[in-house]
Amino acid sequence: MPEDKKKESLLEKVGNSPVWKSIFRSGVPRTRRQRMYAVLGNVFLHLHPARLPRHAVKVGYTWCMGGLSFFLFVVLTITGILLMFYYRPTVEYAFTDIIDLGEQVPLGIMREIHRWGAHCMVLTTWLHMLRVFMTGSYKPPREFNWAVGVILMTLTLLLSFTGYLLPWDQLAIWAVTVGTNMARATPFLGSEGPGASLLAIGDINLIHSASDVRFALLAGRFVGEATLLRFYVLHCIAVPFIAMIFMAVHFWRIRKDGGISGPL
Amino acid sequence: MKLTKEEKQSLIQAKSETDWYSICDEIKSKRNGIYPNYLAREILEIFNNKFPVDKYKDLSFGQIINRKSFLNWLTLGWLAFAGATGGFFTVIIRFLFPNVLFEPPQSFKIGFPNDFEAGKVDLRFKKSHNVWIVRDDEKIIALSTVCTHLGCTPNWLEADRKFKCPCHGSGFRSSGMHFEGPAPRPLERYRIVLSNDGQILVDKTKKFNYEKGEWNRSESFLKV
Amino acid sequence: MIETLKNTIDYLSTPTISFTVITAIFPFVFPPTDWFDRINRKLKIDKLWTNTGGFIQFILITGFFVLGYQDPNFKIILMKGDNFPIVLMVYSMAFFTWYAMKKSYINDARLDEGKKPMEYHDPEDKVLVWPDLVYIEFICLILFMVFLIVWSILVPAPLEEPANPAATPNPSKAPWYFLGLQEMLVYFDPWLAGVIFPTLIIVGMCAIPYIDINKKGDGYYSFKERRVGYFIFMYGWVVLWVYLIIIGTFFRGPNWNFFGPFEYWDPHKLEVLNNVNLSEYFWVIGLGQPLPSNILLRESIGFLVTGIYLFVLPVLLAKTVLKKMYEAYGPTRYTFLMILGLTMLALPIKMYLRWFFNLKYIIGIPEWFFNI
Numbered sequence: 001m002p003e004d005k006k007k008e009s010l011l012e013k014v015g016n017s018p019v020w021k022s023i024f025r026s027g028v029p030r031t032r033r034q035r036m037y038a039v040l041g042n043v044f045l046h047l048h049p050a051r052l053p054r055h056a057v058k059v060g061y062t063w064c065m066g067g068l069s070f071f072l073f074v075v076l077t078i079t080g081i082l083l084m085f086y087y088r089p090t091v092e093y094a095f096t097d098i099i100d101l102g103e104q105v106p107l108g109i110m111r112e113i114h115r116w117g118a119h120c121m122v123l124t125t126w127l128h129m130l131r132v133f134m135t136g137s138y139k140p141p142r143e144f145n146w147a148v149g150v151i152l153m154t155l156t157l158l159l160s161f162t163g164y165l166l167p168w169d170q171l172a173i174w175a176v177t178v179g180t181n182m183a184r185a186t187p188f189l190g191s192e193g194p195g196a197s198l199l200a201i202g203d204i205n206l207i208h209s210a211s212d213v214r215f216a217l218l219a220g221r222f223v224g225e226a227t228l229l230r231f232y233v234l235h236c237i238a239v240p241f242i243a244m245i246f247m248a249v250h251f252w253r254i255r256k257d258g259g260i261s262g263p264l
Numbered sequence: 265m266k267l268t269k270e271e272k273q274s275l276i277q278a279k280s281e282t283d284w285y286s287i288c289d290e291i292k293s294k295r296n297g298i299y300p301n302y303l304a305r306e307i308l309e310i311f312n313n314k315f316p317v318d319k320y321k322d323l324s325f326g327q328i329i330n331r332k333s334f335l336n337w338l339t340l341g342w343l344a345f346a347g348a349t350g351g352f353f354t355v356i357i358r359f360l361f362p363n364v365l366f367e368p369p370q371s372f373k374i375g376f377p378n379d380f381e382a383g384k385v386d387l388r389f390k391k392s393h394n395v396w397i398v399r400d401d402e403k404i405i406a407l408s409t410v411c412t413h414l415g416c417t418p419n420w421l422e423a424d425r426k427f428k429c430p431c432h433g434s435g436f437r438s439s440g441m442h443f444e445g446p447a448p449r450p451l452e453r454y455r456i457v458l459s460n461d462g463q464i465l466v467d468k469t470k471k472f473n474y475e476k477g478e479w480n481r482s483e484s485f486l487k488v
Numbered sequence: 489m490i491e492t493l494k495n496t497i498d499y500l501s502t503p504t505i506s507f508t509v510i511t512a513i514f515p516f517v518f519p520p521t522d523w524f525d526r527i528n529r530k531l532k533i534d535k536l537w538t539n540t541g542g543f544i545q546f547i548l549i550t551g552f553f554v555l556g557y558q559d560p561n562f563k564i565i566l567m568k569g570d571n572f573p574i575v576l577m578v579y580s581m582a583f584f585t586w587y588a589m590k591k592s593y594i595n596d597a598r599l600d601e602g603k604k605p606m607e608y609h610d611p612e613d614k615v616l617v618w619p620d621l622v623y624i625e626f627i628c629l630i631l632f633m634v635f636l637i638v639w640s641i642l643v644p645a646p647l648e649e650p651a652n653p654a655a656t657p658n659p660s661k662a663p664w665y666f667l668g669l670q671e672m673l674v675y676f677d678p679w680l681a682g683v684i685f686p687t688l689i690i691v692g693m694c695a696i697p698y699i700d701i702n703k704k705g706d707g708y709y710s711f712k713e714r715r716v717g718y719f720i721f722m723y724g725w726v727v728l729w730v731y732l733i734i735i736g737t738f739f740r741g742p743n744w745n746f747f748g749p750f751e752y753w754d755p756h757k758l759e760v761l762n763n764v765n766l767s768e769y770f771w772v773i774g775l776g777q778p779l780p781s782n783i784l785l786r787e788s789i790g791f792l793v794t795g796i797y798l799f800v801l802p803v804l805l806a807k808t809v810l811k812k813m814y815e816a817y818g819p820t821r822y823t824f825l826m827i828l829g830l831t832m833l834a835l836p837i838k839m840y841l842r843w844f845f846n847l848k849y850i851i852g853i854p855e856w857f858f859n860i
Contacts (some may be wrong), residue, residue, distance in 0.1 A: 035527045048617040054609035056620045060591070061607055063584065064628045071629050075636070095650045098731070112640030117575035120636065122665050127584055133696075134588040135607075135719055136705040136714060143697035149691040157665055159704065164663050172653040174416070174660040178431055178670065181415035182682025185857065192412075193679050194858035216360040220367055220395075222653060261707040263608045391654035414678055417656040430658030432674060433743035445743075448677055449854040475854045 047251055049259055056260040061135070065128035069156075070247070072121040079114040080236065087166070089232035091225045094168035118160050125153045138259035145253040148246055155243040159164070162235035165228060173223050180223070182212040190214060265295060267306050275310050277392060284311070368393055371467040373459060377488050380404060385420050385438055395466055396420070396427075397436050403485040405456040406466045407440045413447040429450070440474070450474040456486045494559065497552075501739060504843050510727055511836065518711075520719035537589040559750045565738055569646030572639075574664055574737050581730055585722075605708035642656055652772025658742045668729045669734030674744065675838045677849075677859045685831070692828040696721075699825050701817065724832060729824060765847035766790050783853055790851035794860060797834075802826040826841035 014020055015028030020222070029035040036050040086105060087097045097108050102108045129149065132138055138146035165176045188195040189212055196207040209221050219226035254260065267275075271291055278284040288307065292299055372393060380386055386397040392415075396407040409417050416431035426443075427436040434445030441450045455470035464486060472484035479485075498733060519525040526532055535541045553575065565571060595605040595678075599643055648657075662670045665849035671852070672681035704713035712717055739746055741753035770789045771779050780786045806814035806822060814822050841847040851860040 017568060030620060032616065035616050039617045045622065048621060050618075051614040051616055052621060053611065054613055054615050055607040057624055058585075058607075059624065059628070064625070067625055067628065071632065075633070088832035091651075092448065098647060107496060109637070112643070112645045113636060114738055115645040116573075116639050116643070117636055119570075119576075119664075120632075123573065123577055123580060127580060130581075130584060130725070131588070134592070134709055134718075136710070136717075137618040137707060139700070139703065140697070141705040150690060154690055160665065161663060163774040168651045170648040170655075170657050171646060172658055173653065177603050178416065178660055178662050179666060179761055180412055182669075182678045183652055184412070184415065185678035186683045187679055190679070190683075193683070193855050194856055197856065210365070211361065219360070222366060222367075224367065224653075226362070226366070226777050240641065242610075263605045263706075263708040367841045414673065414682075416660055417654065419656070419658070428743060430656045430743060433745060446674060446677075446860050448849075448852075448857075 013252075020029050036040065040108060047255075048253065052260065053160070055262055063131045064122050065131055066101060067123040069121055069128055072117050073243070073247070075117050075122065076114060076120060079117065082110050083114060089228050091228060092166065094166065094228060098167045098169075118163060121156055122160055124225065125156050131221060135261060139261075141257045142253075142261065145250060145257055148250045148253065152243060152246050152250060155239060155246065159235065159239045159243065160241060162231045165223070165231045166235065168228060176227070177223050180214055180217055183217055184212060186213050226240050266303065267291070272307070272310070276314065277306065278314070281315070284314075338410070347400075364383060368463070370469045371465060373463040373465050376463055377404060377458075377486070387420060388403070389466075390417075393468070396466070397464075398440075399488070400438070403487055404456060405463065405485045406456045408454060410452070410467075411447060412442070412449050424458075451455040453479060453484050455483050457483055458486065490555075494555070494750040498750050501748050503739075503746060503839070506735075507727075507731070507836070510731060514723055514727065515719065518715070518719045518722050522717045524749065525715070534593060537586060537593050539590075542586045542590070543570060545586060548576060561752050562601060562738075562749045564753075565749075569643055570664060571737055572643060574733065577664075577730070578734065582727070585668075585726070588709055589711065592711035595710045596712040598711065599712065603727055605710065607708040617703065655815055659740060659744055661736065661740070663735060664737055666720060667740075668732035671732040671736045671740075675835065675842055677857075680860065685835075688828060688831050692832075695824060697826065698815075699821055699828075701821070718744075720829075728832065728835060745790075763842070763846050765849045765852040766793070766847060767852060769829075769845075769847075783855060787851050788851055790849070790860070793850055798827075798830060801830070 008016075012028055015024075021027055024038065026034045026037040026041055029038040039045045039048060039050045057146045083101065086101055088094065098111065101111045132146065132149065152215065161176075161179060165172045183190045184190045188199060189207065190196060190212070191207055191209045191212040193207075193212075196212070197205065199206045215221065217227075217230070218224075219230045273380075274287050275284070278287055291303075291307075295303075324338050346359075364401075374389055374397060377399075380397055382399050382401055384399060386399070387395070389397060390409055394409045396409060398405050398407055401483040411418050411429040411431065411434055413429065413432055413434050416429050418427035418429040418436060419435070420426075421428050425438060427438075428470045429435070429445065429447070432446050434442060434447030436442050440453060450473075453472040453474075455467040455472070457465050457467070459465040470483070472478040472481060500509070515524045516528050516531070517527045517536065536545070553566070556566055566575070593607065595607075598605060635748035661667065669681060669686060672685060675681070676685070700716060700717055702714055704710070738749055741747040741751075742757070745757050747753055747757070766789060767779060767786050770787070771777050784791075802823070805826075810822075817825065838847075838850075841850075849859045851858065853859065
């Protein structure tokens with residue numbers, strides 16, 4: 001039937017080719033069934049169920065803030081990887097590398113995207129939380145997922161905070177000095193926290209400025225070279241790694257707790 | 265119809281299983297073969313009491329290890345696991361504290377007593393060693409430059425004769441005494457002594473805190 | 489004329505006044521009980537959540553920023569790169585709060601008429617993720633990415649002088665999202681404001697679904713069905729977090745002194761801070777004795793006050809005013825709620841004690857680093 005074949009559009013030709021069909025099993029999703037299959041058969045799309053209640057696609061209901069937070073995480077990961085190609089976390093080079101990132105590297109707005117994106121991510125997670133509260137979506141059976149969300153928000157703040165030090169300018173070290181000095185006051189575990197003086201063997205204090213939580217965070221008594229490296233590793237590897245685990249749980253639980261919230 | 269008292273008694277007193285089943289048949293026939301669930305439940309309960317069967321007998325550890333020794337092994341196993349995990353995490357925490365610190369030395373010489381003017385706050389060692397050397401009419405002290413509120417570095421304002429912290433506005437006199445702002449206690453003093461060559465030695469490993477009454481101890485100041 | 493307006497705004501934004509005003513009008517804006525609700529409707533405050541109300545809010549905020557931009561002092565603060573997200577925060581917070589409240593009021597009216605909320609659709613009538621949702625997400629992402637790239641081209645990321653551990657800038661500020669915590673540090677010691685409170689904020693937020701036993705209002709915007717919940721959350725959120733961030737960003741200048749938005753940041757501004765501990769009030773001023781040398785005796789009155797606040801007050805409340813609530817919540821949940829709620833309230837209480845009585849510490853034991 002050569003007559004029929006001519007009518008096939010280019011899209012359909014590609015979509016029905018063996019290569020395409022080996023990647024996307026559903027071919028060109030034209031029918032309802034194929035479209036559902038397109039979602040189910042795709043590892044990324046199957047974060048979503050195949051079908052949703054009608055209100056779930058209304059931006060007026062969801063504000064799209066959770067999605068944007070995740071999107072920003074991806075944007076920050078990609079720009080972050082690109083920045084890592086040029087940035088050296090040492091007192092000697094950190095500051096100049098940051099200047100070079102703006103001046104000596106083509107497309108010198110990568111740091112801007114990273115920094116403004118990070119600020120935006122803090123905002124979008126807050127707004128996502130506000131939306132979830134306003135619609136009462138944390139109520140059973142979604143209580144646990146709300147708690148996971150709160151932890152994710154904390155991790156977002158920690159990510160932003162650890163990244164704040166990396167430009168190694170005045171803004172950075174003093175914001176981090178002020179921020180981490182609070183750790184010194186942790187009860188029992190900080191050298192200037194209540195109860196720390198109780199942890200002593202005879203005359204020897206177990207908790208002092210070189211053995212408390214702040215030291216563990218800074219790798220020194222003050223914000224210095226070792227701190228820069230430690231924050232760099234926390235910012236690029238450790239906290240994103242933890243955040244990714246919690247994100248996986250968060251997304252999984254949305255599906256398992258009955259999908260998106262809505263009136264019954 | 266539920267079981268009557270006599271039927272219950274006869275079931276309980278049944279001597280063997282064959283006996284039991286004949287009584288059951290009798291009960292059934294009395295009810296014209298109707299055998300509803302509630303009746304079955306009632307009979308089954310008596311049966312379970314009469315002929316207790318441990319369904320999981322074959323799977324019980326009892327045959328391999330007796331209960332007591334099993335519990336002991338279990339406890340030991342869990343304790344070992346907890347110990348190993350705890351030890352592992354302790355080592356990880358210890359890992360966060362390096363053995364060698366690449367920071368300026370904690371004790372250092374700063375020059376001769378006459379290098380310092382009376383009534384002056386010396387700012388030369390602020391940047392390199394985080395101390396102020398303050399000399400008044402009778403003594404020299406080494407003050408920590410770390411604000412006791414949140415660890416910012418205060419600035420010496422010569423005109424107002426005070427240390428003023430830029431972070432939250434704590435103010436300290438040249439003696440280190442706090443008098444304004446949120447700082448909860450005075451600045452700390454470091455150990456200060458004369459070394460053998462007549463120079464002043466500041467030792468930051470030993471601190472003297474006013475609120476613990478340590479400011480009048482020897483070595484917390486240098487008499488001149 | 490403009491000068492008078494600026495001076496008035498400067499005056500009104502002092503924490504003592506602005507915090508009191510916001511706290512006082514808050515229950516009328518988010519009325520937690522019938523009584524407040526009646527006044528809210530009588531004064532037509534609920535009109536805030538209509539289109540006109542939203543427009544007026546927008547004009548007011550924009551007017552403030554435009555006015556601020558004209559002012560040389562405020563312009564400096566406004567033009568700092570890292571403060572741009574806060575402008576964004578002010579707008580987005582106002583917009584989304586307005587939007588959610590507007591939807592809530594519409595839904596409330598529908599519920600009153602016995603209708604289902606707006607979000608309700610026939611459960612059988614479902615849409616497909618492909619293409620309906622995927623395309624919406626796609627468009628959202630593209631629009632957002634365009635916004636982000638335009639922003640990145642227009643505003644360079646801030647970079648100050650190279651780090652210098654010897655020169656603390658005046659003022660030194662934490663990143664903007666932590667300025668709420670830094671503001672708390674004015675009133676509480678670091679172990680509370682920097683460690684205990686953040687921990688309790690995180691734990692308390694996680695605990696919201698377990699504490700809130702109100703089954704209503706799940707899955708749609710509704711104020712009427714959850715007004716106490718809304719009130720508490722919005723107070724903690726808007727006043728004790730966002731408001732404190734705004735104060736910390738725009739109104740805290742050198743030496744962490746307070747400056748009105750249009751005031752010059754004078755590093756020599758003198759603020760008399762002669763704060764007195766409760767123990768001194770009691771022993772020295774009240775009884776005319778020197779402070780006892782025994783620490784515990786010296787601070788006994790502080791321990792007593794704190795003990796009453798944290799342990800006796802909840803029991804008294806459970807027996808009297810909050811009896812119904814206690815019965816509905818049960819002892820465990822009630823205890824949790826009280827610990828979290830009283831800690832949250834401790835912040836405004838300490839603020840007022842500081843402002844009115846120059847009170848420094850309720851319990852002040854610097855020897856043990858234990859100050860409350």
